[in-house]
Amino acid sequence: MPYPDGHKIKVRGRIIESAAKAFRTNGIRDISVPFIMKGAGLTHGGFYSHFENKEQLVSETCRYAISDTISLLQKAAEMAEGGPKIDAVIDFYLSSYHRDQTEMGCILPALSSEISRSSDEVRQVFSRELQRMIDFISDLAQIPKSTGSALISIMVGALVLARSVNDAKFSDSLLAAGKQQAKELVKTSR
Known part of the structure; x- marks a missing residue:
């Protein structure tokens, strides 16, 4: 019996979603294809009918995860009440909620150190997606792209640092300092 139209695309999407969750939480190197496929509710034998290799999956996952993050940040901006939309985005991005929900959070802090040691193909995709994130932030804040790059770097x-420490108060203070500096950068850039 043949699969219905769109079945392969839906399955591929489930694999990418599973990979995004796994990579955000544990990085690339420590996650196996069987683990990703199990997270998608599939056996690992079907992986190669969707992807040439794990690198292709990493590339497509970066695209998906940045789109997902931009969507979350757009929602945060839309919910801004009274203040600048960029402030709402900064507040969401540097919140304890975002810090603690690694499986659904931004992929940039989760993968940046590993991407630097990845293939040129993966680095090229990651670079384009990072630029897309910078463009989104710059446009939202109405600041130059160079300032948007600095803003993303601060955030x-x-x-990364707030997720790295084992002291909750210290972690919260890192988030608060990041918020303050990010908002100050935006304010002085206008």
Whole structure:
């Protein structure tokens, strides 16, 4: 019996979603194809009918995860009440909720250190997706792209450090400092 139209695309999407969750939580290197396929509710034998290799999956997962993050940040901006939309985005990005929900959070802090040691293909895709994130932030904040790059750097760096420490108060203070500096950067750039 043949599969219904769109079945292969839906299955591929489930695999990418499973990979995004796994990579956000545990990085690339420590996650196996069988683990990703199990997370998608599939056996690992079917992986190669969807992807040439794990690198292709990493590339497509980066695209998916950045789109997902931009969507989350757009929702945060839309919910802004009274203040600048970029402030709502900064508040969401550097919140304890985002810090603690690694499986659904931004992929940039989760993978940046590993991507630097990945193939040129993966690095090229990651670079394009990072630029897309910078463009989104710059446009939303109405700031130059160079300032948007600095803003993303502050936000990602603060989140990485807040996730890295084992002291909740220290972690919260890193998030608060990141918020303050990010908002100050935006304010002085206008």
